[in-house]
Amino acid sequence: MWRQVVLRVFSSPFSRRLSGQGAIRDGLKGTIGNTPLVRLNKLSQETGCTIAVKAEFMNPGGSVKDRAALYLIKDAEEKGQLRAGGTVVEGTAGNTGIGLAHICKALGYHCVIFMPDTQSQEKIDALKVLGADVRPVPAVTFDNPDNYNHQARRYAESLENAVWTNQFDNTANRRAHVETTGPEIWEQTGGRVSAVTFSTGTGGTLAGVGEYLKTKNPDVQVVLADPQGSVLYNHFTHGKLERSEGSSITEGIGQGRVTQNLNGAPVDRAILVLDSEAVAMVGDSSCLSVVYVLVVVI
Numbered sequence: 294m295w296r297q298v299v300l301r302v303f304s305s306p307f308s309r310r311l312s313g314q315g316a317i318r319d320g321l322k323g324t325i326g327n328t329p330l331v332r333l334n335k336l337s338q339e340t341g342c343t344i345a346v347k348a349e350f351m352n353p354g355g356s357v358k359d360r361a362a363l364y365l366i367k368d369a370e371e372k373g374q375l376r377a378g379g380t381v382v383e384g385t386a387g388n389t390g391i392g393l394a395h396i397c398k399a400l401g402y403h404c405v406i407f408m409p410d411t412q413s414q415e416k417i418d419a420l421k422v423l424g425a426d427v428r429p430v431p432a433v434t435f436d437n438p439d440n441y442n443h444q445a446r447r448y449a450e451s452l453e454n455a456v457w458t459n460q461f462d463n464t465a466n467r468r469a470h471v472e473t474t475g476p477e478i479w480e481q482t483g484g485r486v487s488a489v490t491f492s493t494g495t496g497g498t499l500a501g502v503g504e505y506l507k508t509k510n511p512d513v514q515v516v517l518a519d520p521q522g523s524v525l526y527n528h529f530t531h532g533k534l535e536r537s538e539g540s541s542i543t544e545g546i547g548q549g550r551v552t553q554n555l556n557g558a559p560v561d562r563a564i565l566v567l568d569s570e571a572v573a574m575v576g577d578s579s580c581l582s583v584v585y586v587l588v589v590v591i
Protein backbone atom coordinates (compact mmCIF):
# COMPACT_ATOMS: atom_id res chain seq x y z
CA MET A 294 0.00 0.00 0.00
CA TRP A 295 2.79 2.40 0.90
CA ARG A 296 4.43 1.69 -2.42
CA GLN A 297 1.24 2.71 -4.18
CA VAL A 298 0.93 5.89 -2.15
CA VAL A 299 4.54 6.86 -2.84
CA LEU A 300 4.18 6.15 -6.55
CA ARG A 301 0.96 8.15 -6.69
CA VAL A 302 2.57 11.12 -4.96
CA PHE A 303 5.63 11.08 -7.19
CA SER A 304 3.62 10.92 -10.38
CA SER A 305 1.05 13.53 -9.38
CA PRO A 306 0.76 17.01 -10.94
CA PHE A 307 1.77 18.33 -7.50
CA SER A 308 5.16 16.58 -7.62
CA ARG A 309 5.70 17.71 -11.22
CA ARG A 310 5.13 21.30 -10.13
CA LEU A 311 7.56 20.81 -7.26
CA SER A 312 10.40 19.54 -9.43
CA GLY A 313 9.57 21.76 -12.36
CA GLN A 314 10.51 19.12 -14.93
CA GLY A 315 9.04 15.66 -14.53
CA ALA A 316 8.73 13.85 -11.26
CA ILE A 317 11.96 12.07 -10.38
CA ARG A 318 15.44 13.41 -11.05
CA ASP A 319 18.47 11.19 -11.49
CA GLY A 320 20.19 11.37 -8.10
CA LEU A 321 22.16 14.41 -6.99
CA LYS A 322 23.53 15.07 -10.46
CA GLY A 323 19.96 15.24 -11.77
CA THR A 324 19.29 18.17 -9.46
CA ILE A 325 22.00 20.34 -11.04
CA GLY A 326 20.80 22.98 -13.50
CA ASN A 327 17.31 23.85 -14.75
CA THR A 328 17.31 26.81 -12.38
CA PRO A 329 14.56 29.46 -12.61
CA LEU A 330 14.99 32.77 -14.38
CA VAL A 331 13.66 35.41 -12.01
CA ARG A 332 12.38 38.81 -13.17
CA LEU A 333 13.72 41.72 -11.11
CA ASN A 334 10.69 43.95 -10.94
CA LYS A 335 12.23 47.19 -9.69
CA LEU A 336 15.09 47.21 -12.18
CA SER A 337 12.79 46.14 -15.00
CA GLN A 338 10.41 49.01 -14.25
CA GLU A 339 13.25 51.53 -14.02
CA THR A 340 14.83 50.46 -17.31
CA GLY A 341 11.74 49.59 -19.32
CA CYS A 342 13.08 46.16 -20.27
CA THR A 343 12.79 42.81 -18.57
CA ILE A 344 15.87 42.16 -16.45
CA ALA A 345 16.11 38.69 -14.99
CA VAL A 346 18.68 36.75 -12.98
CA LYS A 347 19.35 33.06 -13.30
CA ALA A 348 18.86 31.67 -9.78
CA GLU A 349 22.00 29.56 -9.70
CA PHE A 350 21.98 29.45 -5.90
CA MET A 351 19.24 26.82 -6.31
CA ASN A 352 21.79 24.24 -7.45
CA PRO A 353 22.46 21.62 -4.72
CA GLY A 354 25.89 23.06 -3.88
CA GLY A 355 24.46 26.59 -3.92
CA SER A 356 26.15 27.99 -7.03
CA VAL A 357 26.62 27.88 -10.81
CA LYS A 358 29.89 26.00 -10.21
CA ASP A 359 27.97 22.74 -9.66
CA ARG A 360 27.46 22.66 -13.43
CA ALA A 361 31.19 22.95 -14.12
CA ALA A 362 32.01 20.39 -11.40
CA LEU A 363 29.62 17.85 -12.95
CA TYR A 364 31.06 18.28 -16.45
CA LEU A 365 34.68 18.15 -15.23
CA ILE A 366 33.94 14.79 -13.61
CA LYS A 367 31.93 13.54 -16.61
CA ASP A 368 34.82 14.52 -18.90
CA ALA A 369 37.32 12.56 -16.81
CA GLU A 370 35.02 9.52 -16.83
CA GLU A 371 34.53 9.74 -20.61
CA LYS A 372 38.29 9.94 -21.17
CA GLY A 373 38.88 6.92 -18.90
CA GLN A 374 40.92 9.01 -16.46
CA LEU A 375 38.51 8.27 -13.62
CA ARG A 376 37.08 4.89 -12.75
CA ALA A 377 35.03 3.57 -9.80
CA GLY A 378 36.60 4.48 -6.47
CA GLY A 379 38.98 7.02 -8.06
CA THR A 380 40.13 10.39 -6.75
CA VAL A 381 39.19 13.87 -7.95
CA VAL A 382 41.75 16.57 -7.13
CA GLU A 383 41.25 20.32 -7.62
CA GLY A 384 42.88 23.53 -6.51
CA THR A 385 40.04 25.80 -5.40
CA ALA A 386 39.12 28.08 -2.57
CA GLY A 387 35.57 28.48 -3.71
CA ASN A 388 32.36 27.04 -4.98
CA THR A 389 33.87 24.54 -7.43
CA GLY A 390 35.24 22.62 -4.44
CA ILE A 391 31.78 22.50 -2.88
CA GLY A 392 30.29 21.25 -6.17
CA LEU A 393 33.00 18.63 -6.63
CA ALA A 394 32.70 17.42 -3.05
CA HIS A 395 28.93 16.95 -3.37
CA ILE A 396 29.20 15.05 -6.65
CA CYS A 397 32.12 12.91 -5.48
CA LYS A 398 30.16 11.88 -2.41
CA ALA A 399 27.15 10.97 -4.55
CA LEU A 400 29.23 9.02 -7.11
CA GLY A 401 31.65 7.33 -4.70
CA TYR A 402 34.86 9.18 -5.60
CA HIS A 403 37.43 10.56 -3.15
CA CYS A 404 37.74 14.33 -3.32
CA VAL A 405 40.96 16.18 -2.45
CA ILE A 406 40.94 19.98 -2.39
CA PHE A 407 44.12 22.09 -2.26
CA MET A 408 43.57 25.70 -1.21
CA PRO A 409 45.65 28.65 0.03
CA ASP A 410 45.98 28.64 3.83
CA THR A 411 44.52 32.15 3.93
CA GLN A 412 40.97 30.83 3.57
CA SER A 413 38.40 30.86 6.36
CA GLN A 414 37.92 27.88 8.68
CA GLU A 415 34.21 27.88 7.70
CA LYS A 416 35.10 27.07 4.07
CA ILE A 417 37.41 24.27 5.17
CA ASP A 418 34.80 22.88 7.57
CA ALA A 419 32.05 22.95 4.91
CA LEU A 420 34.20 20.90 2.53
CA LYS A 421 35.15 18.44 5.27
CA VAL A 422 31.49 17.89 6.17
CA LEU A 423 30.96 16.92 2.53
CA GLY A 424 33.71 14.31 2.90
CA ALA A 425 36.54 16.16 1.12
CA ASP A 426 40.18 15.82 2.16
CA VAL A 427 41.17 19.50 2.47
CA ARG A 428 44.83 20.50 2.17
CA PRO A 429 45.61 24.13 2.98
CA VAL A 430 49.03 25.10 1.56
CA PRO A 431 51.03 28.36 1.79
CA ALA A 432 49.47 31.13 -0.32
CA VAL A 433 52.00 31.80 -3.10
CA THR A 434 51.51 33.24 -6.59
CA PHE A 435 50.76 31.13 -9.69
CA ASP A 436 54.35 31.39 -10.99
CA ASN A 437 55.60 29.63 -7.85
CA PRO A 438 55.67 25.81 -8.26
CA ASP A 439 54.15 25.49 -4.79
CA ASN A 440 51.01 27.41 -5.74
CA TYR A 441 47.94 25.37 -4.72
CA ASN A 442 46.97 24.64 -8.34
CA HIS A 443 50.37 23.13 -9.17
CA GLN A 444 50.32 21.10 -5.96
CA ALA A 445 46.88 19.75 -6.92
CA ARG A 446 48.16 18.71 -10.37
CA ARG A 447 51.28 17.01 -8.96
CA TYR A 448 49.27 15.18 -6.33
CA ALA A 449 46.81 13.81 -8.91
CA GLU A 450 49.73 12.73 -11.13
CA SER A 451 51.23 10.80 -8.21
CA LEU A 452 48.10 8.63 -7.81
CA GLU A 453 46.57 5.79 -9.81
CA ASN A 454 42.99 6.37 -11.01
CA ALA A 455 42.98 10.08 -10.21
CA VAL A 456 42.31 13.28 -12.10
CA TRP A 457 43.22 16.94 -11.65
CA THR A 458 40.03 18.54 -12.92
CA ASN A 459 41.76 21.87 -13.77
CA GLN A 460 38.67 24.09 -13.85
CA PHE A 461 40.49 27.09 -15.34
CA ASP A 462 41.87 25.48 -18.48
CA ASN A 463 39.80 22.33 -18.95
CA THR A 464 37.12 23.36 -21.44
CA ALA A 465 34.70 20.70 -20.17
CA ASN A 466 33.79 23.56 -17.82
CA ARG A 467 32.78 25.75 -20.78
CA ARG A 468 30.93 22.80 -22.36
CA ALA A 469 28.68 22.59 -19.27
CA HIS A 470 27.31 26.00 -20.18
CA VAL A 471 27.12 25.38 -23.94
CA GLU A 472 25.02 22.30 -23.22
CA THR A 473 22.95 23.40 -20.21
CA THR A 474 22.95 27.08 -19.10
CA GLY A 475 22.83 28.55 -22.62
CA PRO A 476 19.94 26.37 -23.86
CA GLU A 477 18.02 26.97 -20.62
CA ILE A 478 18.23 30.75 -21.07
CA TRP A 479 17.19 30.51 -24.70
CA GLU A 480 14.17 28.37 -23.83
CA GLN A 481 13.17 30.30 -20.72
CA THR A 482 13.14 33.59 -22.64
CA GLY A 483 11.41 32.07 -25.66
CA GLY A 484 14.40 33.23 -27.73
CA ARG A 485 13.73 36.90 -26.84
CA VAL A 486 16.99 37.43 -24.93
CA SER A 487 18.89 40.45 -26.24
CA ALA A 488 21.84 40.63 -23.82
CA VAL A 489 23.52 38.59 -21.11
CA THR A 490 26.00 39.84 -18.54
CA PHE A 491 28.38 37.96 -16.27
CA SER A 492 31.38 38.30 -14.07
CA THR A 493 34.05 35.68 -14.66
CA GLY A 494 36.35 33.53 -12.60
CA THR A 495 37.38 30.72 -14.93
CA GLY A 496 35.33 32.30 -17.74
CA GLY A 497 33.44 29.05 -18.37
CA THR A 498 29.96 30.47 -17.77
CA LEU A 499 30.37 33.55 -19.95
CA ALA A 500 32.13 31.72 -22.76
CA GLY A 501 29.76 28.76 -22.83
CA VAL A 502 26.51 30.73 -22.59
CA GLY A 503 27.84 33.34 -25.02
CA GLU A 504 28.91 30.69 -27.53
CA TYR A 505 25.54 28.93 -27.41
CA LEU A 506 23.37 32.07 -27.61
CA LYS A 507 25.39 33.45 -30.54
CA THR A 508 24.67 30.25 -32.50
CA LYS A 509 20.94 30.92 -31.95
CA ASN A 510 21.13 34.68 -32.59
CA PRO A 511 24.45 36.42 -33.35
CA ASP A 512 22.94 39.76 -32.24
CA VAL A 513 22.68 38.71 -28.58
CA GLN A 514 25.09 41.01 -26.71
CA VAL A 515 27.56 39.35 -24.34
CA VAL A 516 28.80 41.70 -21.62
CA LEU A 517 31.53 41.04 -19.06
CA ALA A 518 31.26 42.81 -15.67
CA ASP A 519 34.74 42.94 -14.18
CA PRO A 520 35.73 43.88 -10.62
CA GLN A 521 38.61 46.24 -9.77
CA GLY A 522 42.08 44.66 -9.82
CA SER A 523 41.25 42.18 -12.62
CA VAL A 524 42.90 42.34 -16.07
CA LEU A 525 39.84 41.46 -18.16
CA TYR A 526 38.26 44.90 -18.49
CA ASN A 527 41.50 46.28 -19.98
CA HIS A 528 42.00 43.16 -22.08
CA PHE A 529 38.61 43.36 -23.79
CA THR A 530 38.47 47.17 -23.95
CA HIS A 531 42.07 48.17 -24.77
CA GLY A 532 43.71 44.88 -25.78
CA LYS A 533 46.11 45.05 -22.80
CA LEU A 534 46.51 42.47 -20.04
CA GLU A 535 46.79 45.15 -17.36
CA ARG A 536 45.13 45.13 -13.98
CA SER A 537 42.52 47.84 -13.44
CA GLU A 538 43.17 50.18 -10.53
CA GLY A 539 42.35 49.15 -6.98
CA SER A 540 41.21 45.85 -5.55
CA SER A 541 37.84 44.29 -4.80
CA ILE A 542 36.03 42.79 -1.83
CA THR A 543 34.29 40.29 -4.16
CA GLU A 544 35.44 36.67 -3.99
CA GLY A 545 35.98 34.17 -6.81
CA ILE A 546 35.60 36.62 -9.69
CA GLY A 547 38.14 38.71 -11.59
CA GLN A 548 41.17 37.21 -13.27
CA GLY A 549 44.87 37.82 -13.94
CA ARG A 550 45.04 35.98 -17.27
CA VAL A 551 43.00 34.69 -20.21
CA THR A 552 42.19 31.09 -19.29
CA GLN A 553 41.57 28.38 -21.89
CA ASN A 554 37.89 28.56 -20.94
CA LEU A 555 37.73 32.27 -21.72
CA ASN A 556 39.97 32.12 -24.77
CA GLY A 557 38.02 33.14 -27.89
CA ALA A 558 34.86 33.95 -25.93
CA PRO A 559 32.44 36.22 -27.82
CA VAL A 560 32.62 39.32 -25.59
CA ASP A 561 30.91 42.38 -27.14
CA ARG A 562 31.66 44.73 -24.30
CA ALA A 563 33.33 44.83 -20.87
CA ILE A 564 32.28 47.03 -17.96
CA LEU A 565 34.45 47.90 -14.96
CA VAL A 566 32.33 47.73 -11.81
CA LEU A 567 33.64 49.70 -8.83
CA ASP A 568 33.13 48.13 -5.40
CA SER A 569 31.42 51.34 -4.27
CA GLU A 570 28.83 50.97 -7.07
CA ALA A 571 28.39 47.28 -6.36
CA VAL A 572 27.81 47.82 -2.65
CA ALA A 573 25.35 50.66 -3.32
CA MET A 574 23.43 48.48 -5.75
CA VAL A 575 23.33 45.52 -3.38
CA GLY A 576 21.94 47.87 -0.72
CA ASP A 577 19.32 49.00 -3.21
CA SER A 578 18.35 45.66 -4.70
CA SER A 579 19.56 43.16 -2.05
CA CYS A 580 21.14 41.14 -4.82
CA LEU A 581 24.85 40.90 -5.65
CA SER A 582 23.87 38.92 -8.73
CA VAL A 583 22.46 42.09 -10.23
CA VAL A 584 25.90 43.58 -10.27
CA TYR A 585 28.06 40.66 -11.20
CA VAL A 586 26.61 37.26 -11.77
CA LEU A 587 24.51 35.96 -14.63
CA VAL A 588 21.91 38.58 -15.66
CA VAL A 589 19.69 38.37 -18.72
CA VAL A 590 18.08 41.35 -20.44
CA ILE A 591 15.06 40.81 -22.65
Ligand SMILES: Cc1ncc(COP(=O)(O)O)c(C=O)c1O
Nearest residue numbers: 356388493494495496497498545
Ligand atom coordinates in the same frame (compact mmCIF):
# COMPACT_ATOMS: atom_id res chain seq x y z
C1 LIG B 1 28.98 32.13 -7.33
C2 LIG B 1 29.92 32.24 -8.50
N1 LIG B 1 29.45 32.80 -9.65
C3 LIG B 1 30.26 32.93 -10.73
C4 LIG B 1 31.58 32.51 -10.71
C5 LIG B 1 32.41 32.67 -11.95
O1 LIG B 1 32.05 31.65 -12.88
P1 LIG B 1 33.08 31.13 -13.97
O2 LIG B 1 34.20 30.42 -13.23
O3 LIG B 1 32.29 30.20 -14.83
O4 LIG B 1 33.62 32.31 -14.72
C6 LIG B 1 32.10 31.94 -9.54
C7 LIG B 1 33.48 31.50 -9.52
O5 LIG B 1 33.95 30.84 -8.63
C8 LIG B 1 31.24 31.78 -8.42
O6 LIG B 1 31.68 31.20 -7.30
